[in-house]
Amino acid sequence: MKIAITGTTGMLGQALCKAFARHSIYPLSSGDADVTSLPTVRQVFSDLKPDWIIHSAAFTGVDEAESKPLEAYRVNALGTRNVALAAFENKSELLYYSTDYVFDGRQDRPYREWDPTNPVNEYGRSKLAGEFFVRSLCPLHLIVRTSWLFGPGGSHFVQKVLERAKKEEHLNVVNDQRGSPTFSTDLAYMTLCLIEGGKRGTYHVTNSGDCTWYEFACKIAALKGIPVKVNPIDGSACSAPALRPAYSVLDNYLLKLEGIPVLRPWQNALAAFLGD
Template structure:
């Protein structure tokens, strides 16, 4: 890493995490954000030209195909963006000797565990989205020497659509909501994840990481916390995944153990409820 100010290239800069990352630049970290319009990661030449032009110290690859249900009917497109796009960025990064950090997902696991998944557990994705993200991991691992893979879960933040915004919108429209109570995971605030990623890519501690806000809850418990922290009185009813039909399977258990964060002496993310409070406070200012 060069002395003084560092430069990071962020893909998916118009997405939920990408917009947050671009905002986290400061006098020590220069962040160059490219959305899909500026950089089509499925085009190898564009990837090479972008990385050569910016010459970043590291790339945070937050660009992805994330439409979980739609991916089932568009597998080629999901793999083209999540697998081939990651391969293209990896090749471009290799040519410039640039570190690459790939944002992955809890969907690479099947969700049948009863203990938190650690970074070395076998993956077993059940959806096209999960399989395509896992394919991106495999290509990155096989082609790159200086990589980070960061799996995260239940992401929300200031930008884009997410569960917290949906619950707040529903609260303004009705007096009761029904939320799934048999899926367990860890909500992740984009601000906290973004700060962790910027810290991580300045190290040489390459490998796979699990990063989410700490602690666990069900979607139902998450919804209740959103209403409580917002001072809203909304009747919240639990339901099962079966009652709430979705075309694509969601992991029933997507709790991830942060062993790599601990083992490498990095700063873990704060508890999920603290992250939620901070998000709601910022949203109201």
């Protein structure tokens, strides 16, 4: 299949290029296709006419989105509208990535795909707006919600913990936000399975299990044998501009309903990433 991928300079985009190597892939950086420009997006996709567009490009700065909401919405909402429109006009299938941050975190069980959304920050609201455009403009779509990504070539929590642990003896890490860490390589592999399997609809795809950021940091330090002291703190003690849901564990329920094996436990995925 002919597959165009947006956001290929990003963490997930790089993993997707590897996972889809057996297909004809067309990696698109923001220089190749600035998704905020409708004429550009229309031109690029009418020239390529891909079977699939995998739209992984996004404004991903959760805290930055609070002070720059227009920039976040321009990429995540308007940019996704543009990609969805071009997909419809060129009869391309569309896959869009969304986030656990579309939920408010007040639920006491993992979120299923059809649970009510209610984002608590601008990033989550802008990604949810992207979902609306995909659903309304491309009825036969895939939306994949994921969470807490880590992997090669990205700026993420694992890398930040390792960098801080080199310089600091104590790390204070939030222990009242719970989610599921997800390895970009595993997510890209599941994306391949969903597309090749002809699936449609909204899927939650994360590594199995859940933890707090504190528990995640402890595991990172333990796996690397770093003797850093990790202290649990409350999110309210941080001055992060964006609110985060206290509980954003995604139940991979549609995968389970279809009998598709869910991704390995996050601890195993983390060990694989750190062992490379």
